[in-house]
Amino acid sequence: MSSTWNRARRFIWGEIPASKEERKLLLKIDWFILSYCCLMYFTNYLDRSNVSNAYVSGMKEELNMQGTDYNKINTIFTCGYIVGMIPNNLMLQVVPPRIWFPLMQIVWGVLTFCTSAVHNVQQIYAIRFFQGVSEASTFVGTHYILGSWYKPSELGKRSGIFTSSGLAGTLFSGILQGAVYQNLNGAQGRSGWRWLFIIDGIITLPIALYGFLVFPDVPATTRAFYLSEEERLLSHDRLEPAQDVDRHGLSWNLMRRVLGRWRWYACSLLFAISGETESLGSNNLMGQWLKAIGGYTVEQTDYYPSGMTAFAIVSTLVCATWTDYTRARWPVLVYMSVAVIFSAICILVWSSPTWLKFLAYYVAGASYAGQATTFAWANQICADDDQERAVVLASMNMWNNVINAWWPLLFYPATDAPRFRKGMIAMICTGVATLAVTWLVWYLERREHRIKRTCEIKNDAASLDIKEAEDENEKPRSASVEVHPTSVGQRAVAV
DSSP: OHHHHHHHHHHHHOOOOSSHHHHHHHHHHIIIIIHHHHHHHHHHHHHHHHHHHHIIIIIHHHTTOOTTHHHHHHHHHHHHHHHHHHHHHHHTTTSOHHHHHHHHHHHHHHHHHHHTTOOSHHHHHHHHHHHHHHHTTTHHHHHHHHHHHSOHHHHHHHHHHHHHHHHHHHHHHHHHHHHHHHHHTTGGGOOHHHHHHHHHHHHHHHHHHHHHHHOOOOTTTOOOTTSOHHHHHHHHHTSOTTOOOOOOOOOTHHHHHHHTSSHHHHHHHHHHHHGGGGHHHHTTHHHHHHHHHOOOOHHHHHHTTHHHHHHHHHHHHHHHHHHHHHOOOHHHHHHHHHHHHHHHHHHHSTTSOHHHHHHHHHHGGGGGHHHHHHHHHHHHHTTTOHHHHHHHHHHHHHHHHHHHTTHHHHHOOGGGTTTOHHHHHHHHHHHHHHHHHHHHHHHHHHHHHHHHHHHHHHHHHHHHHHHHHHHHHHHHHHSOEEEEEETTEEEEEEO
8 A cells, every 4th residue: 555655656746755854855945946936937927918818808909909919019028038038047147046036026027017007009019028038037047946956857747837837827817807807997097907917016026025035046055044954965965966056157168068069959949849839828819719700708708718728737737747757758749749730720620610619729738738848858958067958948948939029920910810720730830840859859868878878888898997907917916925945045036
């Protein structure tokens, strides 16, 4: 019974620490790291999703938004996100994360308040650019922190929980917008969508204060009040020998290491492509579809897309749990790709019944399962070089957003609602391309492991040869002493 329970526990929560001290440490870092990172990412995605929910809840009409104005808001946010990506992750090498994360959160919280007072879409453009710069610290920065504290066997599940917290923000945003529209629309002369941003800002700022108080930085520099000196040492020593979690000074050698290996190129390409499978959700295509075909209330247009987000959360947590148990990351990307190809085909065939389109949009939520898995995979691949890991994680998200800056304008413009024919064809191609690049990363990782094992075997053989040679050289000095008689007595002769 005990062994069955242990297997179930290992499957659900990852590898069980061997000692009581390590179990206690893991409990602490789970509580303080995951609680803050998840709350931070929750408010991050709450803010992002509020724009799409506000758009279908009166913002479009009140600000007289035309054509692709909505897509331009997302594109400008993405441009800011791209600009802030690598600088934010490198700042974590200079400024303690317990300072940098909450500081950036305060910046985007204040900007969220400002969004509630805009008078035209141009003001939203400016605000969203600077929000993108500040919010760029959250996603890859947290994956860098998770990779600094957790073993590979623990990483997938924690990455999945973190990613799911962002999806929970998306889910909550739709529910919150519906409730705000019902209860606060017109209160004190403000539209419901304006109240949404005010409430979002109110939620954000206390969480930033919580980060200042409890976030532990990284194992090499942590001074968290809840960790003893023994736990600080254990947090560093318990990680695998090949896992580099020390702080190093920045140098030009970093660029040579990053550009001289396959990791930066392959991992960046993987998320640059696979991240676009999230387009159905990130552009709220289901909400735009419901608004365009008509027959649904504002509240229904806000609520119904939440089914996609709910399926995304379940897929992310189940897949993350499975990958930690099996240590295989690539099957999740296969599952995700097949799901979005199925969804795109169902929506592309416009004569398909409405219930099938609902199902297709919900199943497309599986695309979000790839976020946690892809970044856990990159953390695992780059575990032996802390600085390279920081750059690779940032670059993955940066290149995805470079594509995402123009991708929706080209394939998912608001003017294409409700059919999004070009977008569905692009989604099928994206799914197929993701399968191909997944195979490439899997192959390169296996090849690197084979090369490392071969080098280790050769080094061991060389060490053995050297040792044998040294032993041979030692033999004359350690040989027995024979005694030969001489005419003047006896003399010891070493043979």
